[in-house]
Amino acid sequence: MIRLVLMGWLGLWASLMSQAQVVDCQTIGFEDGSFGGWERWTGEFSPYLFPLPYRLEPGSLHDFNGQYGHTITSVGDGYDPNVKERIPVVAPGSRHSVRLGDLDVGGFLDQLRTSFVVPIDKPLLRYQIAVVLQNPNHRPDQQPGFSLVVRTLNGDTIRCGYYEAVATNRTAGFIYQPSDEPSERLIYRNWTSHVLDLRAYVGQTLRLEVTAHDCSEGGHFGYAYFDAQCLATSISASSVCTPQGRQIRLAAPPGFDQYLWNTGDTTATVSVSPQLGTTYWVDLQSRSVLNPSCQTSLRLNYRVEQLQFPTVQQVRVCAGESYRVEDSLYTQPGTYHHAFHRPWGCDSLLITELIVLPTPSSTQQVTLCAGSQLVLGDSVYSQSGVYLNRFVRAAPLCDSLVTTQLLIRQIDLVPPRDTLIMQGDSIQVGVNPSIGTNYTYRWSPESGLSCPTCPITWASPSQPTLYQLAVSIPSTNCQTSYPLHVDVLACLLAVPTSFTPNGDGINDSFNVVLNPCLGRIRQLSIYNRWGQLIFHQELTSSLEKLFSWDGKYKGELVQTGVYGYQLTLESPTGKMSRHTGALTVIR
Structure with a gap:
């Protein structure tokens, strides 16, 4: 089902994706506590939308419930609240990850997108996912779901670059959580790691999209946790130059399902006592549970070329800053080895322990009325949304980041008509207010x-x-x-001035209907030109409202001419009054 959604998305949004943000593969994860070069998209997932079963637009806020579809998680945030098994909200080995989707229902679809250039020094993409889906037993195309896809600029999905899961009790790799409470019946996958070998795409730009959505009926949730990093296809050593016989630690890239060293060890790292000229190797295999037909297998070698003591230094920088050693530029926290090549003996080695000081950050919620503006530094905001502003501080202080959740309140009513x-x-x-206002x-x-x-x-x-x-x-x-x-x-008395009692069905009688504001008619009298009374009608019932003369006197139509009339009215207060006038009979 999600595959059909993504195929439709590929044709509809190809032009937009060609200009998607590009993230540095070195910082593709969320370790600095921000979204970096990732685009956040949110929208609705419903069978009633056309031509595709979803609607996406840039943003993160879910208007229906006021929650956000993209949330940076931290180690201190604990465990997922809906799964009985303890699933951390941060990927193993990371300080921050991202939750895609909120913890509530509502028929939302949330997506993260980015593009990255595959670097020659780190051509492996490791992604980690944990997925939680309610299982309402809808049709597969209506179920909550999750997908991940990696494409080229031409829109082609790379080999093993697609994964999809929807909520069924038979979804591979998922655990079913039964419950007497329907809202707690779900399937979930604990943190799973997979490594993509991108060496065939070095120097090329690839696109990565991660999507999670609720069910299309809006009554069941679906969300996922996600993290990623680019890895080198090499074995790193804790020391390049060390004295003969002193142990060093060799580390293979993390995230693989199986490790087998020529030493017999099956862990990601091993400790060895290096001998000059010795070659160590390790066979690696990625976890295949995401797609049984896709496996990444590598053999990496490490040859001990030199032995000597390194020089160790500790450097502190602010998040977003870098530290340069010759042609190498370091921006992420970690331990870096830099060899200064010499024409004689062992190259000298500089080990740099780079500490990246976190950027002070704060979050504020601001509510304004429509027409108002929020000024933050050089930025002016007048639309609801989530805004990130950086405020520069003098060294040695690090710049601070302020996240503002701006809500614009607007009164939306149709004006009353005169x-x-x-x-x-x-x-x-x-006025007729909408439900919920x-x-x-x-x-x-x-x-x-x-x-x-x-x-x-x-x-x-x-x-x-x-x-x-x-x-x-x-x-x-x-x-x-x-x-x-x-x-x-104004309340006026209106009496016809003529009528034509000729039997044609048009204006055949003299009718007097009184406006209720004047009261009621007590009697109607008609006189000929000699003052002779030829018609008289009195009020006989409180239900009688029509006083009418058919133009006859003693059963015969009167002649064409002018006749007088007299009306006796009783006002709403009981006061009597008389009104006289003339009418013309036309035969």
């Missing part, structure tokens, strides 16, 4: 409103009124205001 009512009527006005409301003026603190209220103004609805976010100073004009039409 409206019109008749005098004495009421109308419902206001938590705003406070205040209407002004409050007269004529049923609820001055509700988003939707009944308005009964006696005259045209301009209302203001103030909306604010609690515990912040974020506020906006919406105007609403309610126009009020």
Whole structure:
């Protein structure tokens, strides 16, 4: 399933990946506690997206739950909280790793990307993973999953450069954790190391993508821990020049599944008493459990050429700085051997123990209202996101890093529309907030409103009124205001001036319907031009609302002409009034 996702991703994002950040293979891991040259992408994983079952964009924050899809882990962070087996959140031998995905559900897909040039001195890529997937027993294409892929610039996946796992009880190398609690039923893989032999790609740029995602239905989580480093295809010695008979330690590259030295040792390091001209070798084989068809096998040799005491020095630098010995530039903590070649005897050896002082770092969370800006040094931010700023400090102090999690709070409502009512009527006005929003409301003026603190209220103004609805976010100073004009039409008496009782179905009767604001009609009288009463109707029921004359007198239609009428009205307060007028009958 993830393979199909990645194939689609390859075609869709090829142009973007061609400009991906490049990380130094020497620092491809996270030992400095930062993401370095890694790009962070996050998005949704759902069967309802088209044309691909995911949507990715640069970033790390999950808007749905406020968590981050990329987290640097440290040795002091302990163990994974969901697996009963004690799985450290940092890869063995490292100080920092990265967790890809959060610990909650939500249908998220998180990805790390980078590009690196394969160096001639360290052409082995060692990556370590630990994966935790809930197992909801969906279809394979809907399950939580994890994948890792290494490609060339042309988009071709290198040999053994692809690994994928989805949550099933038969996923190779995974352990099933049963539980009576459905949320605790998961499969997991403890830290696993694999080494890729990239000697065929020395000098070329390769792309590395690591992806973890929840299930496509959004109800089950999936996340992974990841670390990486580039290794040399050589045996390192604790001392190049040492006195005859004194032991030295030979170390093969770490991360291989099997070691076999010609001394019979099966560990990554051995101690030997070197003899001039002696050759030591070790056969290495990578862990094959990730892909049974892929194994990296090497034989490395080390020949004792010289014996002499080295010179040892200890050097301290700040993170991001370097230390140079002739043509060698060192940036990572460790012990480095540098031979000064001499035309006579044993070359002199300088052993440099490089200590990299950690960069002081801090994290702050800042919340601003929409339209505001955050100024940090020379940077100005106005969008939600995670920002990293470096502040220079005078030597010997190291520069400090400040990570800012900026949240921009915005009130997002559709403004109310102006409206019109008749005098004495009421109308419902206001805004319709989205589910999950938590705003406070205040209407002004409050007269004529049923609820001055509700988003939707009944308005009964006696005259045209301009209302203001103030909306604010609690515990912040974020506020906006919406105007609403309610126009009020006067309550007038409208009586037809003519009608045509000719039986064509159009305007065949004289009808009087009273606006409720005027009260009700008590009686209607029609007179001819001699003052003779020819029609009379009185209110007989509280349900009677229509007063109507069909133009007949004693069963016969009256002649075309002008007729007078008299209306007796009873106001809502019980006061009686009379209204007279003329109407024209047209036959």
